[in-house]
Amino acid sequence: MAILPGAGLLKGMKVTLKTLFTRPVTVNYPKVKEIPVPRARGVIALDQDACTVCMLCARSCPDWCIYIEGHKEEKQPDKPGGRVRVRATLDRFDIDYALCMYCGICVEVCPFDALFWTPEYEYSEGAMGDLMHDMDRLQDWLATVPEPPAVES
Amino acid sequence: MVIDHDQVRHLSEVAVSVELETPEMTLNIGPQHPSTHGVLRLVATVDGERVFDVKPVIGYMHRGYEKLAEVRTYPQITALINRIDWVSGYANEIPFIVAAERLMEIEVPERAQYIRLILTEMARIASHLVFNASYPLELGAATPLFFALRERERVLDLIEGVTGGRFHPNFNRIGGVKPNAGGGPTQRKVSQDLPKGFFEETRAAMERVLSVCDELEDLVAGNEIILARTKGIGVLPVEVGAAYGVSGPNLRASGVPFDLRRIESYLPYDRFDFDVVTAQNGDCWDRWWVRLEEIRQAARIVIQAIDGIPSGPLQAKVPRVIKVPQGEVYVRAENPKGEMGYHLISEGGQGPYRLKIRSASYSNISILPHILEGVLVPDIIAIMGSLDFVLGDVDR
Amino acid sequence: MTLLENFWVLVALKALVIAAVVPLTALVLGYAELKISAHMQSRIGPYFAGGRWGWAQLIADGLKFFQKEDIIPDRADKAVFKMAPALVLMSTVALFVVIPFSPSLRVRDLDLGIFYVLAISSVSTIGVLMAGWSSGNKYSLMGGLRAAGQLIAYELPLVLAVVGAVIQAGTMSLNGIVEAQAAWGIPFVIPQFLGFVIFLIAVLAELTRIPFDMPIAESELVMGYVTEYSGFRFLFFFLAEYANMFAMSAIAATVFLGGYWAPGLSDAQLQYLGPIILVAKVFLLVFLFIWFRWTFPRLREDQLQSFAWKWLVPLSVLNIIATGIFKVVF
Numbered sequence: 001m002a003i004l005p006g007a008g009l010l011k012g013m014k015v016t017l018k019t020l021f022t023r024p025v026t027v028n029y030p031k032v033k034e035i036p037v038p039r040a041r042g043v044i045a046l047d048q049d050a051c052t053v054c055m056l057c058a059r060s061c062p063d064w065c066i067y068i069e070g071h072k073e074e075k076q077p078d079k080p081g082g083r084v085r086v087r088a089t090l091d092r093f094d095i096d097y098a099l100c101m102y103c104g105i106c107v108e109v110c111p112f113d114a115l116f117w118t119p120e121y122e123y124s125e126g127a128m129g130d131l132m133h134d135m136d137r138l139q140d141w142l143a144t145v146p147e148p149p150a151v152e153s
Numbered sequence: 154m155v156i157d158h159d160q161v162r163h164l165s166e167v168a169v170s171v172e173l174e175t176p177e178m179t180l181n182i183g184p185q186h187p188s189t190h191g192v193l194r195l196v197a198t199v200d201g202e203r204v205f206d207v208k209p210v211i212g213y214m215h216r217g218y219e220k221l222a223e224v225r226t227y228p229q230i231t232a233l234i235n236r237i238d239w240v241s242g243y244a245n246e247i248p249f250i251v252a253a254e255r256l257m258e259i260e261v262p263e264r265a266q267y268i269r270l271i272l273t274e275m276a277r278i279a280s281h282l283v284f285n286a287s288y289p290l291e292l293g294a295a296t297p298l299f300f301a302l303r304e305r306e307r308v309l310d311l312i313e314g315v316t317g318g319r320f321h322p323n324f325n326r327i328g329g330v331k332p333n334a335g336g337g338p339t340q341r342k343v344s345q346d347l348p349k350g351f352f353e354e355t356r357a358a359m360e361r362v363l364s365v366c367d368e369l370e371d372l373v374a375g376n377e378i379i380l381a382r383t384k385g386i387g388v389l390p391v392e393v394g395a396a397y398g399v400s401g402p403n404l405r406a407s408g409v410p411f412d413l414r415r416i417e418s419y420l421p422y423d424r425f426d427f428d429v430v431t432a433q434n435g436d437c438w439d440r441w442w443v444r445l446e447e448i449r450q451a452a453r454i455v456i457q458a459i460d461g462i463p464s465g466p467l468q469a470k471v472p473r474v475i476k477v478p479q480g481e482v483y484v485r486a487e488n489p490k491g492e493m494g495y496h497l498i499s500e501g502g503q504g505p506y507r508l509k510i511r512s513a514s515y516s517n518i519s520i521l522p523h524i525l526e527g528v529l530v531p532d533i534i535a536i537m538g539s540l541d542f543v544l545g546d547v548d549r
Numbered sequence: 550m551t552l553l554e555n556f557w558v559l560v561a562l563k564a565l566v567i568a569a570v571v572p573l574t575a576l577v578l579g580y581a582e583l584k585i586s587a588h589m590q591s592r593i594g595p596y597f598a599g600g601r602w603g604w605a606q607l608i609a610d611g612l613k614f615f616q617k618e619d620i621i622p623d624r625a626d627k628a629v630f631k632m633a634p635a636l637v638l639m640s641t642v643a644l645f646v647v648i649p650f651s652p653s654l655r656v657r658d659l660d661l662g663i664f665y666v667l668a669i670s671s672v673s674t675i676g677v678l679m680a681g682w683s684s685g686n687k688y689s690l691m692g693g694l695r696a697a698g699q700l701i702a703y704e705l706p707l708v709l710a711v712v713g714a715v716i717q718a719g720t721m722s723l724n725g726i727v728e729a730q731a732a733w734g735i736p737f738v739i740p741q742f743l744g745f746v747i748f749l750i751a752v753l754a755e756l757t758r759i760p761f762d763m764p765i766a767e768s769e770l771v772m773g774y775v776t777e778y779s780g781f782r783f784l785f786f787f788l789a790e791y792a793n794m795f796a797m798s799a800i801a802a803t804v805f806l807g808g809y810w811a812p813g814l815s816d817a818q819l820q821y822l823g824p825i826i827l828v829a830k831v832f833l834l835v836f837l838f839i840w841f842r843w844t845f846p847r848l849r850e851d852q853l854q855s856f857a858w859k860w861l862v863p864l865s866v867l868n869i870i871a872t873g874i875f876k877v878v879f
């Protein structure tokens with residue numbers, strides 16, 4: 001406890017004065033950027049080629065903010081005599097980021113590894129409707145997916 | 154002259170009633186007010202600065218989690234419930250997951266239990282740092298806030314490094330923790346185990362946390378003004394606290410060593426050496442001090458846990474589609490704010506039949522009318538702040 | 550030259566200079582507060598406005614206030630509500646009139662200089678009370694009343710604290726006090742240390758700065774008496790706050806720290822170095838105020854009252870008695 005009246009006040013003043021002469025910890029955002037950790041859930045990237053339109057992600061999303069439409073496409077065999085394959089193709093794959101709560105369930109349930117998290121975060125918009133990312137925009141995010149970090153065993 | 158004694162008495166009475174009469178005023182604090190932590194509303198009847206009566210009005214942030222849970226599957230609920238008390242998001246998930254696991258009779262692997270424990274204690278540190286820092290702000294000192302947030306950022310970074318989320322980790326899965334998730338365009342799903350370097354970074358962060366505790370103590374604890382504002386203010390008697398269901402640091406500040414980490418077995422706390430911090434007076438100051446000590450204890454637990462963490466799988470064997478067998482269970486846990494419990498009733502489906510959430514803040518602020526009676530207006534803020542509630546936790 | 554000798558031209562010129570100096574000091578001090586507080590909290594603070602170190606931050610803020618709508622609440626007492634900020638700023642401007650920046654650089658040297666200062670500085674509280682009363686808001690009202698209570702409690706120690714210095718100087722003119730210190734060769738802060746401390750505490754209360762900012766008290770009263778103000782009326786309060794801080798620090802520097810005088814300088818040198826010396830001393834005090842503000846929490850109104858009446862008033866009376874005995878004996 002303080003012996004002198006005001007000794008506690010002086011001790012506090014010492015702390016603030018010390019901080020005054022240490023380096024600030026904040027950075028000036030648009031000029032300097034902090035790099036988020038690789039696992040950070042920034043935005044979801046979609047690999048259109050891998051997606052099989054199984055709808056699992058749309059069904060497990062807790063607030064149902066993934067909108068998927070697709071159709072079946074017949075793929076002619078490469079050489080004559082081969083089997084005709086049926087492949088599901090995406091017509092629409094939208095994620096409404098105004099609604100998404102970044103839980104990551106869609107990424108986790110996707111059985112074909114078509115969805116990935118990327119730590120990018122700079123996609124704010126002036127209008128709420130613009131937060132609806134269509135499949136091309138989601139595909140563009142794919143380039144930003146980082147290498148997963150090594151793990152402790 | 155003959156003195157009419159009756160009249161003399163009468164005159165004196167007149168003099169008394171002529172004394173300046175001030176009408177009572179209803180002061181509406183909130184729902185939008187700088188220090189109601191969101192949208193709590195207090196209807197206070199005041200006479201000048203003296204408070205006669207306070208009525209808390211809650212419900213401005215009701216999001217209906219109990220109802221939402223009834224129409225969602227178990228994995229989806231995990232994502233929702235870490236939004237109840239967002240200051241310690243991770244800790245909210247634990248009791249719910251443990252409740253589901255108890256009904257399914259799943260044995261959680263050791264490593265997963267340790268990871269849960271480490272992250273829970275980190276959430277406790279983050280939550281208490283916010284409290285210990287923002288409390289001086291309510292008394293007018295802005296600087297401690299920044300000091301503590303500076304270190305909390307490191308703790309949150311660590312949580313984010315493991316789980317991918319700073320506030321809403323959504324990292325627990327029935328049977329353990331999130332085992333794997335999408336890796337990258339060239340990879341299949343990858344393990345979500347602790348990232349490399351986590352242990353060293355944690356050790357460093359805990360050291361920083363301990364040093365900021367010392368700094369806070371220098372800045373706040375010796376400060377005569379803070380002491381004058383908090384000592385003996387808002388005393389919570391044990392009986393009243395217990396009657397209202399107050400729990401956590403608020404009750405411990407009144408001298409009751411009630412800590413669910415010691416009583417319940419939802420996480421392997423019995424293997425760790427830590428103190429249950431209590432104080433004697435139950436005033437605002439003690440509540441602040443108990444939380445500061447708890448940060449130190451939590452850092453101690455984290456260090457012990459990263460020293461002793463076993464290796465092994467992250468998740469027990471669970472079916473692909475999770476169905477919880479019929480039954481009923483109540484699991485409670487020591488959250489940073491106090492006792493948090495989930496009463497889960499399952500009819501055997503993919504989601505609960507009913508989920509009752511017992512949140513700490515709700516019970517903790519129910520004592521407001523009791524302890525705010527007769528205080529001064531500035532003390533409303535001092536006492537309210539010292540209870541450390543989060544409106545999301547009150548209204549759910 | 551003849552133009553400058555015309556009384557009215559001179560008055561207009563002096564008014565113009567003060568009108569420029571008041572916002573300027575407010576800008577500089579406001580910026581200092583932003584920057585110093587930021588660094589005390591491990592932040593960088595303003596950075597972009599103006600290109601370098603955010604020096605233009607407050608100018609930009611000021612322009613922003615001008616663009617904003619001037620909202621007058623429906624239930625406000627309109628005339629009083631509009632007048633209050635002007636009154637507050639006016640009393641601040643009036644303070645600048647007597648501050649001696651150098652042996653000759655001042656607007657007016659009043660015989661009762663220090664008395665004038667103490668009288669004028671309390672006028673701003675009337676403006677605050679008006680603002681609180683007229684806003685039609687309970688928080689504003691409580692803020693205004695707290696300010697009034699604070700004024701009554703702190704005006705007395707403020708006056709009593711300078712009495713010691715006045716006794717020692719034998720004059721009430723601010724210029725005279727500086728000259729007395731120059732003649733003595735030491736600033737009054739050394740013999741009058743107790744008076745200086747009491748004066749500083751009382752000035753803090755007068756300026757409603759932490760630890761005595763109860764009339765504003767963001768966490769309790771939202772913004773106290775300025776809650777309902779917006780746009781340039783808010784700017785008035787803002788300017789007044791910082792200009793007032795400058796003025797009161799200047800008074801404190803003049804009375805206790807020797808004002809424009811520094812040891813070892815001749816009268817001629819003081820003529821042009823004086824303003825710099827005074828401003829340096831003012832900045833020292835302002836830094837102290839900023840430092841307090843970002844370290845301390847605020848007291849409660851009743852604690853402040855008992856502090857003033859139980860400690861400051863008796864101590865300052867004691868100080869006067871001691872000074873009087875000292876003066877008579879030596």
Ligand code: SF4
Pocket residue numbers: 060061062063064065066095099100101102103104105106107
């Ligand atoms: S992150 Fe969650 S909320 Fe967002 S789209 Fe995926 S499943 Fe839906």
Ligand code: SF4
Pocket residue numbers: 050051052053054055056057058068109110111112113114115
């Ligand atoms: S779960 Fe994967 S594969 Fe299925 S629709 Fe969603 S993104 Fe496509």
